[in-house]
Amino acid sequence: MVxxxxxxxxxxxxxxxxxxxxxxxxxxxxxxNSYTQSDMSATFNALPTCATNAxxxxxxxxAAPVSGNVIDTRIVSFLAISMSSYEIGVMVxxxxxxVALLDGQAVTTQQYAPSVLAxxxxxxxx
Numbered sequence: 001m002v003x004x005x006x007x008x009x010x011x012x013x014x015x016x017x018x019x020x021x022x023x024x025x026x027x028x029x030x031x032x033n034s035y036t037q038s039d040m041s042a043t044f045n046a047l048p049t050c051a052t053n054a055x056x057x058x059x060x061x062x063a064a065p066v067s068g069n070v071i072d073t074r075i076v077s078f079l080a081i082s083m084s085s086y087e088i089g090v091m092v093x094x095x096x097x098x099v100a101l102l103d104g105q106a107v108t109t110q111q112y113a114p115s116v117l118a119x120x121x122x123x124x125x126x
Contacts, residue, residue, distance in 0.1 A: 021102065024098075025098070025099065025102050028095045028098055028099055029099060031095070032092065032095055032096055032099065035092055041085070041088075041089060041092075044071070044085040044088050044089075045065060045067060045085045046065055047065060047071045047072075047075075047076055047085070048061060048062070048065060048071070048072045048075045048076065049061075049062045049065045049066045049067075049069040049070060049071055049072055049084070049085075050062055050069060050070060050072040050074075051069055052069070052070055058070070058072060058073065058074060058082065061074075061075075065085070067084060067085050067086050068084055068086055069084055070082040070083055070084050070087075071083065071084065071085065081119065081120060081123045082123075083116075083119060087112075087116055087119065090110075090112045090113065090115075090116045091116050091120070093110065093113075094110050094113045094116060094117075097110050097113075
């Protein structure tokens with residue numbers, strides 16, 4: 001059996017995590033509402049894009065935006081991580097699923113979520 005103080009400490013840490021989840025939920029709700037009400041997806045679809053080189057660096061700019069190519073952060077320099085509009089959509093879907101989960105709704109599999117999370121974790125924010 002686990003000592004009482006260790007068990008209580010563990011549960012207290014869980015309380016803290018739940019409080020953090022609630023704070024994150026409020027922030028995500030605000031961001032998702034802003035994203036959908038302002039039709040930001042259309043804005044991201046229209047931003048200049050570029051190919052990505054084999055080494056991960058930004059390649060030649062596209063003549064017209066390509067949803068599968070990353071947004072060209074040489075032009076949109078204030079974008080923290082170079083992602084495609086498609087990947088941004090996946091990130092929005094992931095955040096919507098997070099909200100649904102914490103609201104007690106059914107959540108579908110977020111197939112591309114691990115790759116988007118890996119990208120946001122691996123690349124330093126500007």
